[in-house]
Amino acid sequence: MLRARVVGNVWATRRLEEVPNGAFLEVEVDGTQTRLVAFDVLGSGLGEHVLVATGSVAAAWFAGKPPPVDALIIGSIDPAPGDPGADT
16 A cells, blocks of 8 residues: 555546546656556545555455556555655
């Protein structure tokens, strides 16, 4: 599981029926400059800190179909005081 911050939206020009309702978001893993495209079913917004599942945990969300993403947002978290995304 990764801790990350939402840094952008990813748009598609067409909707696929096999993809459940949700949004594709670009997230940056905390402490690195690594960015992933994650599938969000929670409605996370820009700047929010989130928990991201990868691998088989993320793939299980797509019930027997090959997953179209490399990560799945599974929760929002409050940033620690002093974190760049924390309100001061």
